[in-house]
Amino acid sequence: MERGFEVVSKYANEQLTLPYRTTQNAAGYDFQSAKEMIIPSIWKLNFLKVLWAIRHETAVTPDELEKAKRVLKPFLIPTGIKAYMNPNEVLIIANRSSNPLKRGLTIPNGIGVIDADYYNNEGNEGEIFVQILNFGIRDIQIAKGERIAQGIFMPYLLADQDDQAQKKTRSGGFGSSGR
Numbered sequence: 001m002e003r004g005f006e007v008v009s010k011y012a013n014e015q016l017t018l019p020y021r022t023t024q025n026a027a028g029y030d031f032q033s034a035k036e037m038i039i040p041s042i043w044k045l046n047f048l049k050v051l052w053a054i055r056h057e058t059a060v061t062p063d064e065l066e067k068a069k070r071v072l073k074p075f076l077i078p079t080g081i082k083a084y085m086n087p088n089e090v091l092i093i094a095n096r097s098s099n100p101l102k103r104g105l106t107i108p109n110g111i112g113v114i115d116a117d118y119y120n121n122e123g124n125e126g127e128i129f130v131q132i133l134n135f136g137i138r139d140i141q142i143a144k145g146e147r148i149a150q151g152i153f154m155p156y157l158l159a160d161q162d163d164q165a166q167k168k169t170r171s172g173g174f175g176s177s178g179r
């Protein structure tokens with residue numbers, strides 16, 4: 001066993017498709033969304049009003065502020081998939097190039113870095129999520145099973161000083177190691 005994909009246990013009975021390549025020399029394994037999701041356009045809220053209000057400390061209703069925070073925060077699309085790989089390998093999650101062009105969907109972290117020690121971590125079993133922000137003018141509906149991003153396995157290198165820093169055991173993702 002070198003590297004590959006498995007369905008995380010909470011999706012065991014949902015007939016998810018493991019990531020796959022669509023052409024002979026495709027580098028990326030396409031990941032599907034595990035759930036139907038609506039990704040609201042960041043322009044949907046009264047964006048300028050909220051920004052103006054915050055900046056000038058004028059009245060903005062708690063509702064407007066809540067909506068602003070919700071819509072401006074990236075959404076995490078669950079894939080229901082975990083990836084195993086050799087310890088010197090990493091899985092890079094990249095956007096599909098058609099996503100920004102056709103649907104205004106961007107991956108705000110640029111790329112996702114899926115560490116080998118994320119697999120089966122005690123916090124979330126290593127489920128891979130795709131961060132998405134919709135900068136388009138329409139809300140976007142993502143169907144369950146729709147391809148949303150691609151994963152590329154790569155080897156990575158260590159710096160000469162690598163053993164100087166103590167290593168922790170990974171217990172989750174998205175800031176689990178602190179700030």
Ligand SMILES: O=c1ccn([C@H]2C[C@H](O)[C@@H](COP(=O)(O)OP(=O)(O)OP(=O)(O)O)O2)c(=O)[nH]1
Nearest residue numbers: 112113114115118128129173174175176177178
């Ligand atoms: O798009 C992504 C990026 C990361 N991850 C998971 C896998 C990765 O191993 C873990 C940690 O990612 P990263 O190190 O980039 O984020 P962090 O903010 O430094 O979190 P942590 O403190 O958990 O390392 O989160 C995803 O599922 N999707």
Ligand SMILES: [Mg+2]
Nearest residue numbers: 174175176177
């Ligand atoms: Mg990290």
